Amino acid sequence: MNEESEFASGFVALVGKPNVGKSTIMNRIIGVKLSITTNKPQTTRNRILGVRTFAEKGQIGFVDTPGIHRAKRRLNRTMVKTAVDSLRSVDLVCHVVDTEQLMDSRSWKQNKELPDDEAFVIEQYEDDDIPVILVLNKVDRVSPKETLLPVIAELSEYDPFLEIVPTSATEGDNMERLVDVILDHLPQGPPLFPEDMLTDRAERFIAAEYIREAIMKRTHQEVPYGVAVEIERFAEEGDMLKLSAVIHVEQKGQKGIVIGEGGEMIKEVGSEARQQLEAFFGRDVFLETHVRVERDWSENESTLHRFGYGRET
Numbered sequence: 001m002n003e004e005s006e007f008a009s010g011f012v013a014l015v016g017k018p019n020v021g022k023s024t025i026m027n028r029i030i031g032v033k034l035s036i037t038t039n040k041p042q043t044t045r046n047r048i049l050g051v052r053t054f055a056e057k058g059q060i061g062f063v064d065t066p067g068i069h070r071a072k073r074r075l076n077r078t079m080v081k082t083a084v085d086s087l088r089s090v091d092l093v094c095h096v097v098d099t100e101q102l103m104d105s106r107s108w109k110q111n112k113e114l115p116d117d118e119a120f121v122i123e124q125y126e127d128d129d130i131p132v133i134l135v136l137n138k139v140d141r142v143s144p145k146e147t148l149l150p151v152i153a154e155l156s157e158y159d160p161f162l163e164i165v166p167t168s169a170t171e172g173d174n175m176e177r178l179v180d181v182i183l184d185h186l187p188q189g190p191p192l193f194p195e196d197m198l199t200d201r202a203e204r205f206i207a208a209e210y211i212r213e214a215i216m217k218r219t220h221q222e223v224p225y226g227v228a229v230e231i232e233r234f235a236e237e238g239d240m241l242k243l244s245a246v247i248h249v250e251q252k253g254q255k256g257i258v259i260g261e262g263g264e265m266i267k268e269v270g271s272e273a274r275q276q277l278e279a280f281f282g283r284d285v286f287l288e289t290h291v292r293v294e295r296d297w298s299e300n301e302s303t304l305h306r307f308g309y310g311r312e313t
């Protein structure tokens with residue numbers, strides 16, 4: 001075998017139910033906050049590529065995807081379609097599971113079976129003939145640790161799973177092992193991207209997402225799901241980045257909530273997003289925000305497209 005053929009490279013989809021830790025895993029491994037994460041389900045709405053090159057070993061093109069669920073609203077159906085379509089062009093699937101939630105589910109406790117919502121995720125890729133690694137995430141929440149062993153043993157009997165890797169993305173546990181297992185199952189071949197490439201997403205996208213994260217973290221019920229952010233202006237002025245963002249909400253009442261009493265909420269959002277953007281871009285950021293009502297945008301195909309959903313860039 002010559003040296004070049006020992007290098008592994010390919011695309012790995014991170015798929016699973018909402019809120020299991022897919023984006024946290026990608027960010028951990030690539031070492032940058034590329035994909036936003038919150039404690040609310042349905043945070044990720046797009047396919048997001050994150051590339052990491054491991055010298056001499058290989059290059060992984062992670063494809064972070066929206067959580068797969070039985071969606072009703074148009075935005076959610078679009079998100080699930082984005083996730084499912086992403087599976088068509090990858091070399092490997094990492095099916096990510098919230099281990100604590102799985103072990104607490106009735107079907108697991110009673111029959112050692114995966115719950116319906118996990119089976120629904122499997123249905124999306126099982127006909128595609130792609131190798132699958134099961135990632136048992138959030139194991140920091142499982143105690144005592146020994147209770148995990150019979151779960152792993154049981155799941156090794158499951159057909160689609162080639163390997164099972166327990167992880168804690170927030171603690172950073174077993175991430176190297178996950179990388180090694182992924183590299184073991186990727187095709188051999190030269191890198192697909194330049195070594196220093198991080199993503200194919202534009203800086204505007206990252207900026208809009210950081211702002212959306214700051215809002216999602218602070219809002220509740222339907223408000224976080226009614227927010228879309230557009231960057232109207234992204235300009236370099238001297239050493240500074242000057243950004244102007246429009247925060248779209250679905251109804252007037254949501255506008256009041258996002259602005260907050262005396263503008264308190266929008267001030268906090270702007271300040272947190274600005275700090276995070278400064279860390280990402282490595283320079284000073286001036287951020288201006290406006291909140292606008294775009295009635296029922298999440299049910300309307302043309303506004304969905306305008307905000308970048310269901311149309312991959």
Ligand SMILES: Nc1nc2c(ncn2[C@@H]2O[C@H](COP(=O)(O)OP(=O)(O)OP(=O)(O)O)[C@@H](O)[C@H]2O)c(=O)[nH]1
Pocket residue numbers: 016017018019020021022023024025036037038039040041042043044045065066067068137138139140141167168169170171
């Ligand atoms: N305790 C614990 N929490 C975790 C772990 N990984 C992720 N989380 C938390 O789980 C929540 C969801 O994480 P995300 O990475 O946004 O999950 P996701 O699967 O990308 O979710 P969607 O984008 O909504 O599909 C966040 O609050 C994370 O901090 C873990 O290993 N342990």
Ligand SMILES: [Mg+2]
Pocket residue numbers: 022023024035036037043044064065066067
């Ligand atoms: Mg996510």
